[in-house]
Amino acid sequence: MSAEEKAAAGRVAEDVFVRQMRRRRALLDLSQAELAERVAELGGSLYQQTIAKIESGQRAVRLQEADLIAQALGTTVSQMLSRSIGDATGSPAKMDIDELIAGAKAAQRRRDELAVQLAAVRAEEARAREEMHVAQTRTAGAAALAARVAAELEEAERVLREMTRTSLNRQSELNAKYGPRWREKMSIHPPITREQIEEWSHQHLEKMRELAQSTTTMNSRDREVLLKNIEDLERRLGIQNDEE
Numbered sequence: 286m287s288a289e290e291k292a293a294a295g296r297v298a299e300d301v302f303v304r305q306m307r308r309r310r311a312l313l314d315l316s317q318a319e320l321a322e323r324v325a326e327l328g329g330s331l332y333q334q335t336i337a338k339i340e341s342g343q344r345a346v347r348l349q350e351a352d353l354i355a356q357a358l359g360t361t362v363s364q365m366l367s368r369s370i371g372d373a374t375g376s377p378a379k380m381d382i383d384e385l386i387a388g389a390k391a392a393q394r395r396r397d398e399l400a401v402q403l404a405a406v407r408a409e410e411a412r413a414r415e416e417m418h419v420a421q422t423r424t425a426g427a428a429a430l431a432a433r434v435a436a437e438l439e440e441a442e443r444v445l446r447e448m449t450r451t452s453l454n455r456q457s458e459l460n461a462k463y464g465p466r467w468r469e470k471m472s473i474h475p476p477i478t479r480e481q482i483e484e485w486s487h488q489h490l491e492k493m494r495e496l497a498q499s500t501t502t503m504n505s506r507d508r509e510v511l512l513k514n515i516e517d518l519e520r521r522l523g524i525q526n527d528e529e
Contacts, residue, residue, distance in 0.1 A: 298366055302351055305365040307340050309358045323357035324350075483522070490518050 338344035459467040
């Protein structure tokens with residue numbers, strides 16, 4: 286056998302050993318740290334980080350380390366290399382007693398996990414059935430509300446179209462009548478005339494007279510002030526009328 290063939294065979298053997306190492310550690314329910322402790326009890330000095338690197342292929346496993354790891358896993362290197370990946374997982378008849386016990390424990394944990402998961406799913410299913418009627422009622426109410434809102438939206442859109450069309454037509458009319466600066470021209474208010482001032486003064490005087498005649502809770506001082514103001518306003522309006 287050539288050197289290349291020996292190297293290739295060594296790589297294959299190491300790959301088989303590492304895969305069997307991971308499989309057996311899982312069957313025995315051992316963490317990497319716990320496996321490192323077992324190796325230490327046998328006189329080795331492997332750390333959890335080293336085992337992690339070996340299992341991930343980042344570090345090669347030495348022959349002495351392989352022997353200690355196999356002993357810590359309750360087997361030998363030759364037995365680990367003679368097994369294929371499917372031997373231990375395919376048939377319980379091919380497992381040794383430690384693998385059978387670990388496998389049974391793992392199967393029991395899996396069964397318990399699935400039982401809890403199934404109970405939760407069934408409870409959720411029961412709650413969903415209880416809420417189904419409420420959900421259907423809410424759905425019907427939401428559908429009715431959606432129909433009403435849709436109708437209101439359609440009406441709002443119609444009003445918007447009508448207002449927009451009317452606004453554009455009105456702006457066109459104002460632009461044609463007053464020119465592009467029609468807003469400025471329409472904002473100019475005509476001056477207030479003297480006749481308007483006199484009319485507002487007479488209206489104010491009339492309200493003051495009504496207040497003086499109808500108010501019963503007014504004290505004498507306030508009434509006296511109000512009457513004086515009325516007399517002063519009458520005098521002012523009378524002077525203006527004489528001058529005209």
